[in-house]
Amino acid sequence: MVLTEYTYVFVIGTLFALLDAYNNGANDVANAWATSVSSRSITYRQAMVFGTIFEMLGAITVGARTADTIKNGIIPHEAFQGNAGVQMLAFTCALAAASSWVMWCTRHSAHVSSTYSLISSVAGVGVATVGASQVQWGWNGGKGLGAIFAGLGMAPTIAAGFGACIFMLIKGVVHLRRNPVPWAVWSAPFFFLVAATICTLSIVYKGSPNLGLKEKPGWYIAAVTMGTGGGVCFLSAVFFVPWTYAQIIKRDGSIRWYHVFMGPLLWSRPAPADADHAVAIVPDYAVVQHHHDDDTIDFGSPDTLRVDPIDSLPKAAQVNEKGVDVVEAQVDYKLLMAQAEEKFHARLRKGRGPLAWAMRTLHENPIGAGEIYEIKNIKILFKRIPCMIVVGALYGLNYDIHAAQSGIHGTPEGDRMERVYANAKKYPNEVEHTYSFIQILTACTASFAHGANDIGNSVGPWAVLYGAWKTGSAAESEADVAVWQLAVLSATISIGLITYGYNIMKVMGNKITYHSPSRGCSMEMGAAITVLVFSQYSLPVSTSMCITGATVGVGLCNGTFKAVNWQRVGLLVFAWIMTIPVAGLLGGCLMGLVLNAPHFI
Known part of the structure; x- marks a missing residue:
């Protein structure tokens, strides 16, 4: 029926x-x-x-x-x-x-x-x-x-405790050392072991109820978990450590991602003839990036979108005893936000591809005066609708997440984030680089x-x-x-x-x-452990x-x-x-x- x-x-x-x-x-x-x-x-x-x-x-x-x-x-x-x-x-x-x-x-x-x-x-x-x-x-x-x-x-409280414990372990083993780079490279297999073990347990207890793995006896679960963690640890020692050693410590600029499959052969791999001119450069993991080229302006970056209130906007308002300047301060803030967004959109319109075409079409064909049912506006609307669909599908892929997170200079939020970042110690990029691979492992497992x-x-x-x-x-x-x-x-x-x-x-x-x-990676492992603990109590x-x-x-x-x-x-x-x-x-x-x-x- x-x-x-x-x-x-x-x-x-x-x-x-x-x-x-x-x-x-x-x-x-x-x-x-x-x-x-x-x-x-x-x-x-x-x-x-x-x-x-x-x-x-x-x-x-x-x-x-x-x-x-x-x-x-x-x-x-x-x-x-x-x-x-x-x-x-x-x-x-x-x-x-x-x-x-x-x-x-x-x-x-x-x-x-x-x-x-x-x-x-x-x-x-x-x-x-x-x-x-x-x-x-x-x-x-x-x-x-x-x-x-x-x-x-x-x-959230328990996850905060677990995340803090894991990061303090990394901090004590690596970050507080006088020369933390070698410690980061040689200790990587241990943290791969920790991450892989937690990730395996996440799949067993959180992610695969239909496999019935959590119904297996304790020794079976322990064997699967430790076997997987140990296997990942062994593979990282054989392949990952030589590769990062060549890239980070030897600074071999000729090393590429596919060289990781060479494994132990990288220990004896001769340096290229132009090694003095080819120095490996790891990515910059700093939150705030500094750009000076107008063509690479990032949306909301504190340094690249520095809007001078004296030249382009009303002077930043100070609230007096009667509070009459509050409106002016709000206008200032809205102007800063609008100008930052327009600069970001202008950069997108200069590009190539479907998104740039759609952004240009929308920019060049605004809805005219009068109601939407005016003939001229209906014609414009037929041009805008496919462009709006394209923008909706592709805009997110081109959005500058990091710049938006750091806030716009001159706004209360931007100043607040500058103060937050100023109170966090920055560690060498070479050290952070080793943990980026561990974090990808934990993120993929969490998504699974x-x-x-x-x-x-x-x-x-x-x-x-x-x-x-x-x-x-x-x-x-x-x-x-x-x-x-x-x-x-x-x-x-x-x-x-x-x-x-x-x-x-x-x-x-x-x-x-x-x-x-x-x-x-400490945050993601701390969250995964918390989910595992609560799963054991059916919470x-x-x-x-x-x-x-x-x-x-x-x-x-x-x-x-x-x-x-x-x-x-x-x-x-x-x-x-x-x-x-x-x-x-x-x-x-x-x-x-x-x-x-x-x-x-």
Whole structure:
């Protein structure tokens, strides 16, 4: 039996399920990769490629097929008393409320957990549909609301502790040495061992429930974990150490990435004839880059977009006793922001490719005077629409994340970030370079685990909708999720990461504290350990909240509270807390209105 009369509910629910997955990629996944991008271990475009590959790989190969917490853990299917139509309507309203809230927050660069948003909206819908008594407010075997929200406060704090411990270990072993470069090279296999062990456990306990690995005996898990960690450690000692030794210590400018496969042969590899002129240069991992060429202006860079208030803008206002100059200060700030954005867009228009063409077309064809339905404006609109689509798809790939994080000179935010960076010690690029490879390993594993596990948060309601629409039974929510559904939503998550993830990345990472590869890999490992600990006690936690807590913990390792942007941290915590009542009220009110609306059947 197919509920053809509810097909429109299924179609609308499907659209909101896709939007929820899109928001998941633009919010949660973007936050997961923000640490690596902020540390400059990987470029934004590379992060998009690796993020897409590992998110989809984790979701499709070992993704959670049941998503029980979202499907049945909060509202038992028995509460619907076999009414598949009401069940479909409930999850459609939950998806609509959650996706709308997360989209609004993402648009305004406010990071919230899409998982907590969806869970809160499902709870609100449950109250409106079957009553508060039917909602699982307690522990419910680790799947109720009590268990879900238990980690809201604890997880970031514990992650901060783990991240700080790992970074202090790196700091004691390497950074505090008189000559830290050799220590960084020779100790690399040990930190590869630590990272690989944590990553393996993340896949076993967090990312692959369908493989049943965590049901294996303890000795089996220990053997797999230590075997994988030991194997990565051995390979790094054989291949990575000789390669970094040649690049960093010998300063062999002829070394290339593919020479890593030579392994031990690099120890005896003769220096090229022009070795005196070819000196290896490692990347610059400094947060603030200095450019002097107008053609390479970075959006928001404190040094390259230095706007002189005396020459080009009204003089910076000082608030007097009556506060009459506040408006002038606000105008100053808006002018600085607008001029910085225009310089960035001007650089994009000078380039080549589809994005440059689209940006030029939009710039040269503004909507004219009068209403949108004027004939001349309709003609212009037909030119602008394809360009707007191109810009929407490619703008994020060209956005300067680092410059936006450091703020614009002359604004309160830019000055605040300068003070934060000034309180963080900068370590040699040669040392940071060794940890950039470890951080790529931890980031890819975190993305795999996220795709394998958290895909259930988006696909769960959609699976309920599809099952009820296809069979007409509310009990169909017990069925497994189809692989094609995992593939569709994982692809949608990747699209959200690529096209809209920059809105979250620009306010995470360096916007909280100074980042570098050694700090970044400590943050990611600290977050992974926290997720593992909570998984052992069946406490679902948000990976995004864990990485944020670990970021603060590592930032405090600079030895001063001034090394952390507490304003941004406060806004994050406020957004997390507000997600619960706002998403719950949106879902409950929407369900109540729709369920009790006049009908003629």
